[in-house]
Amino acid sequence: MREIHVSAITDAVKKLCIDANLDLEPDMLRAFDRALATERSPAGKQVLQILKDNAQMARTKLIPYCQDTGFAVCFVELGQDVRITGGPLADAINAGVGQGYTEGYLRASIARSPFDRVNTGDNTPAVIHMDVVPGATLKLMVMAKGGGCENRSKYKMLTPADGPEGVKDWILECIKTAGPDACPPLIAGVGVGGTFEKAAILSKRALFREIGSPNPDPALDAIEKEVLERANRLGIGPQGYGGDTTAFAIHILTYPCHITSLPVAVTIECHAHRHKEATL
Amino acid sequence: MITIGTDGSKDITTPLSDADVESLKAGDRVRITGVLYTARDAAHGRLMPLIERGEKLPIDVRGQIIYYTGPSPARPGEIVGSIGPTTASRMDKYTPALLKLGLKGTIGKGYRGQAVKDALKQHKGVYFGAIGGAGAVLSRFVKKLEIVAHADLGTEAIRRLEVENFPAIVVNDCHGNDLYQEGMKAYAR
Ligand code: SF4
Numbered sequence: 139m140r141e142i143h144v145s146a147i148t149d150a151v152k153k154l155c156i157d158a159n160l161d162l163e164p165d166m167l168r169a170f171d172r173a174l175a176t177e178r179s180p181a182g183k184q185v186l187q188i189l190k191d192n193a194q195m196a197r198t199k200l201i202p203y204c205q206d207t208g209f210a211v212c213f214v215e216l217g218q219d220v221r222i223t224g225g226p227l228a229d230a231i232n233a234g235v236g237q238g239y240t241e242g243y244l245r246a247s248i249a250r251s252p253f254d255r256v257n258t259g260d261n262t263p264a265v266i267h268m269d270v271v272p273g274a275t276l277k278l279m280v281m282a283k284g285g286g287c288e289n290r291s292k293y294k295m296l297t298p299a300d301g302p303e304g305v306k307d308w309i310l311e312c313i314k315t316a317g318p319d320a321c322p323p324l325i326a327g328v329g330v331g332g333t334f335e336k337a338a339i340l341s342k343r344a345l346f347r348e349i350g351s352p353n354p355d356p357a358l359d360a361i362e363k364e365v366l367e368r369a370n371r372l373g374i375g376p377q378g379y380g381g382d383t384t385a386f387a388i389h390i391l392t393y394p395c396h397i398t399s400l401p402v403a404v405t406i407e408c409h410a411h412r413h414k415e416a417t418l
Numbered sequence: 419m420i421t422i423g424t425d426g427s428k429d430i431t432t433p434l435s436d437a438d439v440e441s442l443k444a445g446d447r448v449r450i451t452g453v454l455y456t457a458r459d460a461a462h463g464r465l466m467p468l469i470e471r472g473e474k475l476p477i478d479v480r481g482q483i484i485y486y487t488g489p490s491p492a493r494p495g496e497i498v499g500s501i502g503p504t505t506a507s508r509m510d511k512y513t514p515a516l517l518k519l520g521l522k523g524t525i526g527k528g529y530r531g532q533a534v535k536d537a538l539k540q541h542k543g544v545y546f547g548a549i550g551g552a553g554a555v556l557s558r559f560v561k562k563l564e565i566v567a568h569a570d571l572g573t574e575a576i577r578r579l580e581v582e583n584f585p586a587i588v589v590n591d592c593h594g595n596d597l598y599q600e601g602m603k604a605y606a607r
Contacts (some may be wrong), residue, residue, distance in 0.1 A: 195558075380602055
């Protein structure tokens with residue numbers, strides 16, 4: 139049994155939260171460059187250039203890339219040969235979020251109750267998805283998930299008869315209705331199969347794949363490419379000002395599903411695609 | 419006041435008159451200098467009952483522009499943290515009443531509802547888009563910041579910003595034009 143003390147987890151989460159908000163991953167920067175090369179709209183081009191500058195400024199001046207520094211969504215892969223010492227794992231993660239958001243000058247955006255709307259003051263708690271996996275390491279994947287795009291995420295129970303065509307049309311519909319509200323260029327994380335909640339969780343998890351990388355399943359890869367192509371023909375463009383770059387990527391994850399069901403969840407993610415990982 | 423810059427952008431100095439608003443067209447790129455008031459969901463929620471009771475608001479909105487944003491905290495020595503726009507449609511419920519009181523402009527991102535578009539026409543108002551998610555870049559245009567009401571709301575408090583050449587684009591003008599619709603039509607394939 140390998141032991142990991144909670145203080146190491148808190149420190150790691152704190153750093154992941156701060157870094158995610160200041161330092162966009164290189165795959166996103168490459169996505170901006172690819173789009174700049176193909177975008178026809180002058181307004182769209184200008185937006186993309188400003189977003190590149192924004193990423194640079196966030197990194198160098200330590201100003202968060204976006205003022206909505208997000209809900210801290212944390213995927214945890216806990217090796218089954220690891221024993222956490224010093225306290226509960228969830229508390230350690232939340233302590234890391236609280237410290238990261240406070241000490242990193244990140245915005246507190248969480249209301250303690252959906253009804254009384256009182257701000258918790260330090261962006262806690264995180265949304266934590268925990269998996270127990272083989273091995274003796276602890277993997278922490280933190281995403282700072284913006285609210286504007288999250289609000290445009292959608293779910294639909296299709297029928298098996300709707301098939302792949304129905305899934306494609308639904309993803310496209312989600313991108314279209316998200317439009318300028320969700321700060322395009324967008325990324326669609328898609329969870330297909332499982333149950334109601336399984337599809338939704340997969341749709342978030344799918345966002346962690348490298349932007350521009352192929353889906354390892356060739357059939358899914360073909361669907362992703364087709365939907366992306368169609369999304370970029372909608373004309374919405376960067377910020378919705380009109381243009382060819384409405385989406386950067388479609389990422390699909392699937393799970394076996396019931397013979398009666400075809401659940402499809404789409405998490406809409408904006409260009410402020412902020413996530414970091416660490417393995418302890 | 420509005421003047422046209424050498425690059426074709428329109429330079430706006432607040433406050434705005436009806437004539438200023440009428441001269442703006444969807445798709446116009448603008449640079450705003452002067453005062454912007456920040457307010458988002460919670461602050462609007464506090465202003466509404468005052469308007470309904472006909473009471474005085476903590477800010478005089480006549481001729482002014484409200485920027486829908488909740489900035490991130492400033493680092494020591496900085497004026498403000500990241501300060502980009504939030505989704506405007508969440509304020510749709512409140513906007514017509516503010517336009518009726520003389521508010522001339524709002525800055526946000528995303529679609530406005532038909533009631534807001536109608537109120538823009540009726541009361542001569544304009545809706546600007548700022549680049550959502552460009553909060554670091556946009557922070558550089560803020561020269562002064564002061565909380566003027568509802569400090570208890572934290573990031574959602576009403577702030578008075580002094581800005582110089584703050585970049586935005588006209589999304590909905592007072593003539594019924596809509597950049598989102600026009601842009602999409604022009605580039606849909
Ligand atoms: S949708 Fe994304 S980029 Fe836009 S304001 Fe929200 S977090 Fe920022």
